[in-house]
Amino acid sequence: MSFFKKLKESISSKTEAVTNKFKEGLAKTRNAFVEKVEDLILRRKKIDEEFYEELEEILIGADVGVNTVMELIDDLRAEVRKQKIEDAAELKPILSEKLVKLLKGDENNSLRVSDNGLTVYLFVGVNGVGKTTTIGKLAHRFKQQGKKVLLAAGDTFRAGAIEQLEVWGQRVGVDVIKQQAGSDPAAVMFDAVQAAKTRGVDILLCDTAGRLQNKVNLMEELNKIYRVINREVPDAPHEVLLVLDATTGQNALSQAKLFGDKTGLTGLVLTKLDGTAKGGIVVAIRQEMNIPVKLVGLGEKMDDLEPFDSEQFVHALFAGLITEETVEEETQA
Known part of the structure; x- marks a missing residue:
């Protein structure tokens, strides 16, 4: 079975609502990226050195990442030589296929769930990336699935952080375990785990302070939080999730590298x-970090947080490249 037939069948087996969410959420990136690729193919038609240089610029402009782009261009050159391709239009399906492979990797993108009752997720990241909002949206998602959810207000330093989490708790209808501003975050986590055990909670979502990566004491504090959780629930936290703002592009990749070195993401x-035309950063992070993207925020509504799916992502992003005609041609080949 060809790549495109598999991709088509995989996509058709998923709900139309999720597909549309991805398409709508990636509209800015798709418009900026796909239109430029289409224009390049129409203008040049012939695959020569100038064609590769322009394609390279387009990919870097979408924040796919310089290292990843260089590898991708080398792969495309090899494929052109191997298949003796002359028409630039024939590169469209090959480009799409290679991007799916870059995103897939070996890891499971789904969130880990404990086999023994309580599941604990720890959220880390700098201020302003949407950590608290993500926790609120995920709490809503789990509650819709019938899970009993509890939130832990571990960001005791930022003014208003505890209140912000409480607002989300009220909106979703879940309790928040907190202490006074300035309290020891590890003590908050201890209280939250005890409360979760006592109340028979399924999911505990833990907020942390938006720490700067170069603040050694804050990184040590994060490790202390991790140890406290692990001591009380031996296999926890089941996920340490770094929240990144896609609109920051390459800066998000820099944050991922710095946090990844120190926090066991x-x-x-x-x-x-x-909100960004640089959605290619997903490809760069996946390729350079070898850490799976588990969730993506595709809008401001409470249910606009979706599990990441590489085929859905590529189908939505490259909708202008993977046309029905291309799929049919490849399927019949």
């Missing part, structure tokens, strides 16, 4: 993907 959450 298990997954990434990309917020505000709908």
